[in-house]
Amino acid sequence: MTEARGSAGQNGAAHARRAPGTPCWVSLMVHGLASTQEFYGALFGWEFRPGPRQLGPYLRAVLDGREVAGIGQLPPDRQLPIAWTPYLASDDVNQTAETVRLCGGTIGVGPLDADEAGRLAIGSDPSGAVFGIWQAASHLGVAVTGVPGATAWNELLTFESATVLKFYETVFGFERRPADSPDSDDITLLLRGSPVVNIRGVGNALPRDRGSHWLTYFEVADVDGTLPRLTALGGHVLTPAHDGPWGRTAVVTDPEGARFALIRSNA
Template identity: 35%
Template sequence: MAEFQEGAPCWVDAMFTDVEGAKEFYGDVLGWTFGEASTEYGNYTQAYSDGKAVAAVVPPMPGADAPSQWCLYFASSDAAATAEKIKAAGGDLMMEPMQVGSFGTMVIAKEPSGAVFGVWQPGDHRGFEKMGEAGSYAWAEVFTREPEKADGFLPQVFPYESQQMDPGDDPETAGMDFKVFSLGGTQNAVLGRMKMGDDFPPEIPPYIQVYFAVPNCDQAVEKTEARGGMLHFGPMDSPFGRFAALTDPQGAAFAVIDLETTVGEMPSFE
């Protein structure tokens, strides 16, 4: 499979107190199947779509009291060097570079406005085996109240170019502060950045919203609610697809998007 470019999203995982409940939920909503838990690595369990690795779930480490949340990892050819860039750019390391057997090396960090992310230097585990198709990772956005901090940080750590979206005259986008980070122009966009408005309760910290592709957004929302999850936004049509923002029954935020159902013209970027 193709190598991931430096700074490209390459993997997602999440900690769940109730791993079996998470497996049942995402198995229903996203159609995932799951491999055997790796007892050597904290019962880390990979999720598959059509037999291809797309994510992982893991129980919290003993004594940890972290909320359930999805963590997006960005590819790095040298995790230690990326960790130094993170510190130099004003970010915080939550986990120093740690080798995970022969699989690779990971870092967990927080960008200056507060969103948590991971860095992955691949070994035997390269990353996503499937992307941009139903049942797999599709897109991600940094949600932050201090966009200038995230905007200044990201290109110092990864080789990103950035483009600001022109909100235009559409009432749906009026006042929206949205930026796209790419690895060589908007045709290779890899990450969005959205300013959190007053519609976000103050207790919600900055975070990275991970989008998973689904064949039908509305059906995914129905399954989420039927299994005790919550709908927070949408379903909404867009030029990128029909999407909705959700939380699962354990409180982890995620979004679903039907990439085939597109409405409207693509926005322009400055």
């Protein structure tokens, strides 16, 4: 499921420029930047350094000296859903944004420059799920994946995969690997033969208050042991720890309600 442990590049290359369509960053916009920083710092051992400020105050989370995520502050008058947003790599964010529009998606932010770091846009697919597009310059994205405290996987939860499958294949050039079971609406998307993201149709189990949305998985050493710490820090458990095809997982929220998953991946 994950890329090579301890690396952020394809085929084990450390912190290399990603092929278009590869998840390369994950970011969260919140109202309480300081309190959110404290929560994730205590949960994952993150430290923080300043990042680009085009969209307001913004911090990059650092794990053992390597950047793993971003957290920014929403303007006080913006009442937007609090959610982790994965960014998919692009060689030309302007062209990718135009393709998003032509394929039935929308672009809500950008394209715009983020200092010398790169160029970005934020959009949504035809089902309404929000994602980012990142054209790297000096900032290539996450420097490590698949180790405790770093991202492990990104999954799109939607009513049915057929609604958005063609969109992602056209915009990002993904190939599909259907689920093993014909009764499961669960499709893994590949780039150059390697799995990069998953689309899972959950039907009426889709949360009505969220609609279609991306879910980011963060690796931890012990899912069961992390949950008490998460709740003590003000987070909430939505789906208790359980064993799945990729490892032991739980779906949780931070104190502002941003959903994410914890996973101890199968070796």
